[in-house]
Amino acid sequence: MSRQTYERGTHPHDDAPDTAQAFARLAGLPAGPEKAALREELVSAWLPMADRLAGRYRHRGEALEDLRQVAALGLVKAVERYDPDRGGAFESFAVPTIDGEIKRHFRDHTWTVHVPRRVQDLRNRVRAARQELIQSVGGPEPSAAEIARHAGMTEEEAGAGLEALGSYSALSLDAEVQGGEDGFTLADAMGGPDPALDVVVDREAVRPRLDGLPDRERRILYLRFFRDMTQRGIAEDLGISQMHVSRLIDRCCSRLRDEIMRDAVPAGRCEGRPTERRPAARRALRRPCSPVRQ
Secondary structure: OOOOOOOOOOOOOOOOOHHHHHHOOOOOOOOOHHHHHHHHHHHHHHHHHHHHHHHHHOOOOHHHHHHHHHHHHHHHHHHHOOOHHHOOOHHHHHHHHOOOHHHOOOOOOOHOOOOOHHHHHHHHHHHHHHHHHHHOOOOOOOHHHHHHHHHHOOOOOOOHHHHOOOOOOOOOOOEEOOOOOOOOOHHHOOOOOOOHHHHHHHHHHHHHOOOOOOOHHHHHHHHOOOOOOOOHHHHHHHOOOOOHHHHHHHHHHHHHHHHHHHHOOOOOOOOOOOOOOOOOHHHHHOOOOOOOOO
């Protein structure tokens, strides 16, 4: 298939072949081997243009060969959907189709962190506005308010786009921290679960109810659970028997559990209908009483 000789300035690129007659013939052919062969010939003729469009997106974290394949897929779609009867040139129809296919590939397959399409669009607008401001104005990094004014968006949208700039790729937790010790990774810098958080609800549930206990019972619980004294040591300190100390501890813990369970029943529930126990109440029934320091 021969290439058309265009006047200077009509086509800035030399990868736009003369395929008007071929597309007109393709539109009139019935489905079959001849139409399929002509379609392949048209795709091959315009493939250099698709490669050129793919080259615009190099150095964005995706292999150029993969981008060329995506651009070729967009070209095939453009050849199949192009209607010469509408009067537009094929290149005007194919370029946005191929660009859209490449951008869709980036949106759906190359983001490490899933970001909604709206936020991805905001990221693209923010990135373009930021580059324009840096090149035209110079100086420090533009603020979110300056980017919002330049891009015609709200400051909240500009902030979301700026946050998405760092969501395109993610570091592995096994990546070593720069400036740290040898072998020190991001995972080593992360905190772990705090075992004390598991008893926060229990502590807060018990705390106000300790005020309702007599002074001697509060002291016994303090010595037992915070001073870690034995029942014999508590008995000697208070001048009572060890058996009496044991009974007082059991009675105090039972009283606290009963009060927690009573308060755990939601107000206004229907009588006779089963209700869920709150986590604090469930734990209070399972484990020994662990009052907190007053």
